[in-house]
Amino acid sequence: MASIVALAAGLAAAAQRAGKSKATPLTSRFGRSAKVWKLSARNSARFAVSRVRGIGSAEERRAQLDEQFAIRTAEDVAQELGEMKGVLMKAGQLVSFIFEGLPEEAQNALAALQADAEPMAPSLAAGVVEGDLGKPPERIFLDWTDMPVAAASIGQVHRATTPDGRDVAVKVQYPGVHDAIESDLDAAEVMYAMFSSMMLKGLDAKGLVDELRSRMREELDYRLEAANVAEFEQRFAGHPWARVPELVPEFCTERLLTTEWVDGMSFDEFRRGASADTKQRAAEVVWRFAQNAIHRYGIFNGDPHPGNYKFHHDGSVTFLDYGLVKRWSPGEWETLNPAMNAIIVDRDPELLVRRMESSGFLRDGHGLDPQLVYDYVSSPYVPYLTDEFTFTRDWMRDTLSTIFDVQGPHGPVIEQLNMPPSFVILDRVIWGVSAILGKLEAHGPWRAMLLEYTADGPPATDLGAAEADWQSRRADA
Numbered sequence: 001m002a003s004i005v006a007l008a009a010g011l012a013a014a015a016q017r018a019g020k021s022k023a024t025p026l027t028s029r030f031g032r033s034a035k036v037w038k039l040s041a042r043n044s045a046r047f048a049v050s051r052v053r054g055i056g057s058a059e060e061r062r063a064q065l066d067e068q069f070a071i072r073t074a075e076d077v078a079q080e081l082g083e084m085k086g087v088l089m090k091a092g093q094l095v096s097f098i099f100e101g102l103p104e105e106a107q108n109a110l111a112a113l114q115a116d117a118e119p120m121a122p123s124l125a126a127g128v129v130e131g132d133l134g135k136p137p138e139r140i141f142l143d144w145t146d147m148p149v150a151a152a153s154i155g156q157v158h159r160a161t162t163p164d165g166r167d168v169a170v171k172v173q174y175p176g177v178h179d180a181i182e183s184d185l186d187a188a189e190v191m192y193a194m195f196s197s198m199m200l201k202g203l204d205a206k207g208l209v210d211e212l213r214s215r216m217r218e219e220l221d222y223r224l225e226a227a228n229v230a231e232f233e234q235r236f237a238g239h240p241w242a243r244v245p246e247l248v249p250e251f252c253t254e255r256l257l258t259t260e261w262v263d264g265m266s267f268d269e270f271r272r273g274a275s276a277d278t279k280q281r282a283a284e285v286v287w288r289f290a291q292n293a294i295h296r297y298g299i300f301n302g303d304p305h306p307g308n309y310k311f312h313h314d315g316s317v318t319f320l321d322y323g324l325v326k327r328w329s330p331g332e333w334e335t336l337n338p339a340m341n342a343i344i345v346d347r348d349p350e351l352l353v354r355r356m357e358s359s360g361f362l363r364d365g366h367g368l369d370p371q372l373v374y375d376y377v378s379s380p381y382v383p384y385l386t387d388e389f390t391f392t393r394d395w396m397r398d399t400l401s402t403i404f405d406v407q408g409p410h411g412p413v414i415e416q417l418n419m420p421p422s423f424v425i426l427d428r429v430i431w432g433v434s435a436i437l438g439k440l441e442a443h444g445p446w447r448a449m450l451l452e453y454t455a456d457g458p459p460a461t462d463l464g465a466a467e468a469d470w471q472s473r474r475a476d477a
């Protein structure tokens with residue numbers, strides 16, 4: 001929780017400064033073969049024309065497109081990353097869709113961080129492909145889009161077609177992103193230390209930032225992300241509603257990640273066009289995807305931003321990004337889980353305080369009233385303290401108001417509360433998923449649903465029953 005507090009307090013100003021600077025796969029053999037021949041002919045014709053004219057059409061086209069971009073050199077990319085991408089943008093993406101009650105000026109500033117980042121020039125993206133695969137992209141792929149379809153905090157995505165006709169998404173890492181992220185993390189450590197000295201005196205700033213730094217460093221190596229995609233693909237194979245894109249490993253490197261192309265709706269498109277029932281189904285899918293990963297597999301996606309999802313007309317969801325992934329190390333979940341059980345299962349303030357002391361959320365000798373502690377830390381878990389609950393944006397706003405009210409009745413708790421490093425990424429997931437559910441106004445028996453994962457409880461919904469059947473069939477296979 002302290003991580004969210006510290007980030008929110010500094011991000012609006014940072015965003016304002018940054019703002020001032022500046023396909024469905026073919027399944028039939030005939031269809032795929034026809035596509036391959038068509039694209040091969042098109043590329044061959046393009047290169048034949050370029051040779052006749054004595055120019056390199058791909059390079060000239062990129063040079064012309066480069067003129068439309070503010071970012072034209074690796075140095076400019078690195079500078080831009082330090083201002084708008086890296087850790088700052090990733091944190092801004094999270095805070096911008098969670099904080100319903102921020103003042104309008106702050107929301108507008110953070111919106112710049114939630115939107116797609118400025119893309120790098122086509123020649124730079126092509127240079128990364130050539131540097132890692134040995135040839136320019138038009139020599140590697142049958143078709144390559146110079147303009148990215150998405151640009152985010154660490155890389156941008158290009159649509160392409162493999163030599164055998166598969167539509168793929170190729171994520172290309174920004175040059176200079178490593179130095180930019182290290183700089184951002186150094187600045188974050190100063191920020192956390194400042195808040196720790198001012199009002200969050202229990203915060204272990206160094207441990208918290210070390211955890212973030214470790215996860216972000218892993219995110220910089222797309223080979224690790226490729227391994228994550230492959231593991232999630234295996235874990236959720238055949239799941240009734242959760243989809244994971246298929247990895248295309250032959251086009252993956254340290255700076256390139258290639259998966260199958262997935263068509264679908266963006267979060268905003270889905271919210272505008274889907275029926276209420278479909279929204280409920282998709283919300284439950286997002287929630288269950290996280291619970292499965294956290295409780296059953298011990299590996300979960302720590303970046304629950306709706307821009308990382310594709311929504312479908314039947315309520316299924318494709319989960320796209322596996323860069324920021326947390327794996328429970330031995331003993332981590334066993335240390336955290338008792339405190340969460342004291343909130344949701346036992347509902348015992350004194351037991352909660354003892355377990356928070358054991359797990360590092362509170363230091364010995366804090367002198368806090370157990371009921372005051374329980375009232376404060378249980379506020380994000382209210383959906384699991386009742387039989388039925390509807391997530392809303394108003395609930396998110398009011399809950400966050402409680403969390404941030406350092407002058408209110410819970411001020412003494414906020415002042416002494418610590419964020420154990422092992423809880424940092426889980427904290428992101430809790431708030432991120434809750435925000436998505438709030439925007440979808442998701443209703444359900446969330447307590448009974450949670451018990452499916454924490455206590456082998458019976459299925460509480462139709463989707464829970466379908467998932468239980470899927471689990472049973474996997475166990476028998």
